[in-house]
Amino acid sequence: MHRTAVKKVVLEGVLDANDALAQSNRQVFDEAGNYVVNMMSSPGAGKTALLEKTLEQLRGKLRLGILEGDVQTTLDADRLARFHVPLVQVNTDSGFGGECHLDANMVRFGLSELPLPEIETLIIENVGNLVCPAEFKVGEDTRVMVYSVTEGEEKPLKYPLMFRSADLVLVNKVDLLQHLDFDLEQFLGNLDAVNPGVERILTSAKTGKGVEEWCEWLRQRRPVRQ
Amino acid sequence: MHRTAVKKVVLEGVLDANDALAQSNRQVFDEAGNYVVNMMSSPGAGKTALLEKTLEQLRGKLRLGILEGDVQTTLDADRLARFHVPLVQVNTDSGFGGECHLDANMVRFGLSELPLPEIETLIIENVGNLVCPAEFKVGEDTRVMVYSVTEGEEKPLKYPLMFRSADLVLVNKVDLLQHLDFDLEQFLGNLDAVNPGVERILTSAKTGKGVEEWCEWLRQRRPVRQ
Numbered sequence: 001m002h003r004t005a006v007k008k009v010v011l012e013g014v015l016d017a018n019d020a021l022a023q024s025n026r027q028v029f030d031e032a033g034n035y036v037v038n039m040m041s042s043p044g045a046g047k048t049a050l051l052e053k054t055l056e057q058l059r060g061k062l063r064l065g066i067l068e069g070d071v072q073t074t075l076d077a078d079r080l081a082r083f084h085v086p087l088v089q090v091n092t093d094s095g096f097g098g099e100c101h102l103d104a105n106m107v108r109f110g111l112s113e114l115p116l117p118e119i120e121t122l123i124i125e126n127v128g129n130l131v132c133p134a135e136f137k138v139g140e141d142t143r144v145m146v147y148s149v150t151e152g153e154e155k156p157l158k159y160p161l162m163f164r165s166a167d168l169v170l171v172n173k174v175d176l177l178q179h180l181d182f183d184l185e186q187f188l189g190n191l192d193a194v195n196p197g198v199e200r201i202l203t204s205a206k207t208g209k210g211v212e213e214w215c216e217w218l219r220q221r222r223p224v225r226q
Numbered sequence: 227m228h229r230t231a232v233k234k235v236v237l238e239g240v241l242d243a244n245d246a247l248a249q250s251n252r253q254v255f256d257e258a259g260n261y262v263v264n265m266m267s268s269p270g271a272g273k274t275a276l277l278e279k280t281l282e283q284l285r286g287k288l289r290l291g292i293l294e295g296d297v298q299t300t301l302d303a304d305r306l307a308r309f310h311v312p313l314v315q316v317n318t319d320s321g322f323g324g325e326c327h328l329d330a331n332m333v334r335f336g337l338s339e340l341p342l343p344e345i346e347t348l349i350i351e352n353v354g355n356l357v358c359p360a361e362f363k364v365g366e367d368t369r370v371m372v373y374s375v376t377e378g379e380e381k382p383l384k385y386p387l388m389f390r391s392a393d394l395v396l397v398n399k400v401d402l403l404q405h406l407d408f409d410l411e412q413f414l415g416n417l418d419a420v421n422p423g424v425e426r427i428l429t430s431a432k433t434g435k436g437v438e439e440w441c442e443w444l445r446q447r448r449p450v451r452q
Binding site (some may be wrong): 043044070071072073075076082100112127128129130131132150151152154155157158159160161173175180181188205221 | 268269270296297298299301302326353354355356357358359374376377378380381383384385386387399401405406407432
């Protein structure tokens with residue numbers, strides 16, 4: 001497995017460079033007084049729909065900003081534009097075959113387009129992918145994972161890295177539970193097996209369930225400013 | 227964007243090495259007389275559930291073999307073991323943070339554990355990921371993508387590479403359509419925008435819809451042997 005070994009060394013080099021850039025982003029956030037959420041999930045887990053509800057709910061209560069990451073298109077940013085919050089889209093397709101995650105440099109690139117001092121909490125919506133985004137810090141304070149109950153109970157065991165690195169798991173699309181063979185207790189047991197006691201909120205962007213609790217979670221972490 | 231450029235060069239080198247190994251796998255398949263399907267999807271799109279139905283339906287009609295790719299665990303292989311077909315599990319976690327795809331070398335590693343001459347059609351169930359697996363050939367004859375209607379209409383536009391490289395798209399979990407705000411026509415239009423006229427079958431592992439048509443698709447591609 002020579003190739004794998006070589007690749008590992010190379011990628012560790014890349015990660016070191018990424019960590020340095022993540023720290024530099026962190027300084028920028030600290031100076032502007034931002035609390036930064038790195039939001040990650042599989043494709044289609046419902047990040048954007050949850051953000052729509054979040055922006056609705058927190059209008060006038062928390063000054064949010066959004067950095068949207070996608071391989072291609074501005075579809076998600078277009079959906080959120082109607083809320084008139086500071087918003088920037090970063091497309092990852094200039095890289096190799098469309099990068100499958102945001103890294104610190106891509107985020108840095110997007111930050112220059114945002115009025116950071118006007119923002120209290122910046123939410124970074126990462127590229128939909130259950131593996132790679134977890135490997136790249138971008139300077140965030142916290143990692144929030146959105147998990148759709150349509151994805152099955154066993155995924156925390158099969159893709160432990162992202163579940164392990166999350167500070168909060170939004171268990172989403174619970175309105176569909178009645179139509180699925182999804183054992184919620186088993187899923188939460190698997191989640192605790194890889195990240196014991198991690199905070200979790202059951203949510204549905206469709207019915208609004210859990211959105212208030214999630215927004216309260218965000219408000220409690222609002223940055224303190226002089 | 228110096229780092230990205232460097233990374234691109236490195237990954238192109240990796241891809242060249244991968245292509246050479248994919249060709250070597252291809253020779254092994256040709257000698258054994260295998261037709262090989264590379265099955266790809268997001269996590270939780272229902273690949274394993276569809277394979278359960280497939281193995282049930284094709285028992286005694288097509289000699290199938292399975293190569294299972296996962297970051298960790300043998301959960302999917304365990305689910306399929308009851309069908310008593312040749313089956314091997316390849317875990318990708320020895321690499322960097324758990325590789326997010328199968329590459330040709332990992333597949334080669336797994337092949338040595340399979341009785342290839344006894345197999346007509348080998349199905350490779352790739353790691354759940356909508357970006358990276360599409361970049362790595364493994365020596366397959368065809369690429370089949372499983373897409374769950376819970377993932378939304380716009381994903382072909384946002385993640386075009388995998389949709390573009392698919393020879394067949396199984397549009398799965400259609401039993402849930404009635405509970406979702408999913409516009410099937412819009413999705414199929416987006417699919418045709420990136421891969422015009424690509425074959426597609428609407429499927430549900432739960433109700434069995436489309437499984438017969440998918441199995442017939444596989445049988446028509448059964449390898450011709452002397």
